[in-house]
Amino acid sequence: MNIAVAVPGEPAYDEATRVFNLAAPARPTVAVTARTVEEVRAALRYARSGGLPVRVHSTGHAAGSAAPMDEALLIRTAFAGPVEVDADERVARIPAGVRWGAVVAATAPHGLVPPHGSAATVGAVGYLLRGGISFYGRAVGVAANSVRAIELVTADGEFHRVSADRDPDLFWALRGGGGGFGVVTAIEVALFPVTTVVTGTTFWPAAHAEALLRTWQKWTLDAPNEASTSLRVLNLPPVPEVPPQLRDGPVVGVDGVVLAAGGDVERARRQTEDLLAPLRSVAEPLIDDWQVTAAGAVLETHMDPSDPLPYVGDHLLLRELDDAGVTEFVRVLGEGSGSPLVMAGLRQLGGALADPDRAGGAFDRVAAHYAYSGSAALAGPVTEEAITAHCAVVRAALGPWDTGRTVPTFVDSHRQPQGHLSETDRAAVDRVRARVDPGGLFRTDIAPDTALDATAL
Ligand SMILES: Cc1cc2nc3c(=O)[nH]c(=O)nc-3n(C[C@H](O)[C@H](O)[C@H](O)COP(=O)(O)OP(=O)(O)OC[C@H]3O[C@@H](n4cnc5c(N)ncnc54)[C@H](O)[C@@H]3O)c2cc1C
Incomplete structure (x- = not known):
């Protein structure tokens, strides 16, 4: 399948590039809203054929925290489908693009909560990939530690479901490693019994x-x-x-x-x-x-x-x-x-x-x-x-x-000093990036100071 990317001036471009912080607008060369794995694959093919680096947003709440994008294809993930709750296993599967308000609405009837942040409008995927500090955090820890599995499409167009058992290095790096690994299409997170x-x-x-x-x-x-x-x-x-x-x-x-x-x-x-x-x-x-x-x-x-x-x-x-x-x-x-x-x-x-x-x-x-x-x-x-x-x-x-x-x-702005990871951890996430994205398709989607090789950013 091919995908129609949008250029500035088109309504689909405005839709795909919406951000929360209007002081940090996203102005990529082209943008697309992807709702299925096939659409993500098609978007990645487009980027590869045009030599365009890829950036990824779910809601655009953190648009200012990474370097501004100009020469890039922005993929906004807005996956259809409900939040699936397995109340026995206390886990929820959240499609990329779903916001915490919708997740809590799905889990609360089961007497369960995810380690969500303070705002209903924040996207679950971007929050969990970047760590996540919840008002439940002192009881349950950094939210990313509650992630049980991550589904993503890597630069080569392959779909993966990674977890502690399947590609543990990538699973580790995805959770707070600073991005640049692929397009996440869904995420599974543990739920806690809080009514x-x-x-x-x-x-x-x-x-x-x-x-x-x-x-x-x-x-x-x-x-x-x-x-x-x-x-x-x-x-x-x-x-x-x-x-x-x-x-x-x-x-x-x-x-x-x-x-x-x-x-x-x-x-x-x-x-x-x-x-x-x-x-x-x-x-x-x-x-x-x-x-x-x-x-x-x-x-x-x-x-x-x-x-x-x-x-x-x-x-x-x-x-x-x-x-x-x-x-x-x-x-x-x-x-x-x-x-x-x-x-x-x-x-x-x-x-x-x-x-x-x-x-x-x-x-x-x-x-x-x-x-x-x-x-x-x-x-x-x-x-x-x-x-x-x-x-x-x-x-x-x-x-x-x-x-x-x-x-x-x-961190709201890429101009602020960022120091999330130790040097050892930055080296480790770099190794994972080099393995899953050897051509650097996602090189501009990497958060500042989460890579040792700053020239790659
Ligand atoms: C009003 C408000 C309240 C907040 N409250 C809290 C809080 O209580 N606790 C807290 O920890 N944080 C909080 N935040 C910060 C928020 O968690 C981060 O901005 C978070 O990264 C937003 O995720 P998002 O998906 O909504 O944003 P996006 O800007 O869409 O995504 C942020 C980054 O995540 C990555 N990403 C997003 N989607 C994908 C995907 N599908 N595939 C691969 N990578 C992806 C990209 O690198 C992207 O740049 C708050 C922010 C706001 C504006």
């Missing part, structure tokens, strides 16, 4: 940021693995979707999930109280909406935007913050700091996220205490230069606590 969680957010005026951060940081030191939380400073716009209490200046929000392990809701309630009681005693919250609810509600907790928007930001992995670290964080991001960032905060790591997994992928754990992310939309009077300049101020201030490493899924 009930305690989840929500409590907000305070940012005037209390320092005391709240110190209190939260102390709690994180020996928090239970059932709990995964974040603390953010938010400068929210005065729009109808934002509750009025949060429109009057910067606020601090502590959100997250405490899962009711073994269905023990009372224990989860107590664990949540251990987190929130000391924070509530710092100051009266503006909003305090943690509640016992069904696991599906976790996709709403983090209040991620659901529609595409232009934004820029930064990400660091931090070691434990001491008193000086807390002070610096508040100095550059708290009230009066002049920070133009709409959202800046720390995601709690540790627990199972820190555990090496011998059966896991190339990115199998996060050796840091907190993931810092900060970003702002390019809207209104604040310029990209002002945001970027403030990101640099934050980076410098938090420098003493910066591990120099990064989580692949939290």
